[in-house]
Amino acid sequence: MQLYRCTKCNYIYDPAAGDAIGGISPGTPFEKLPDDWTCLLCGEKKDKFVKE
Numbered sequence: 001m002q003l004y005r006c007t008k009c010n011y012i013y014d015p016a017a018g019d020a021i022g023g024i025s026p027g028t029p030f031e032k033l034p035d036d037w038t039c040l041l042c043g044e045k046k047d048k049f050v051k052e
Contacts, residue, residue, distance in 0.1 A: 003052035004030045009042040012052060 001015035013019070013033075018026040021040045024033060030049065037046050 001027075001029060004049040005052045006039045006042065006044050007048050007050055008044040009039060011039050011041040013039075013049060 003015075004013045005011070006013075013030055015029050016026060018024040018028050019037075019040055022037060024037070030046075033046060035046065038044060039048075
C-alpha cells in the first residue's frame with residue numbers, strides 16, 4: 001500500500017497501520033480517509049499530503 005507524507009511535519013500515513021487516534025482502521029488506504037481527516041501530529045489537512 002502507498003505511503004503518504006505530511007508536507008508540514010513529515011508524518012507518514014501508513015495504510016497498513018491506520019490511525020488509531022483518529023479512529024482509522026488498519027488497512028484503510030489514504031484515498032478512503034474521510035475528507036475532514038487531519039494529520040495526527042500537526043493537524044494539517046489531507047490535501048497537504050504527498051505520495052511517498
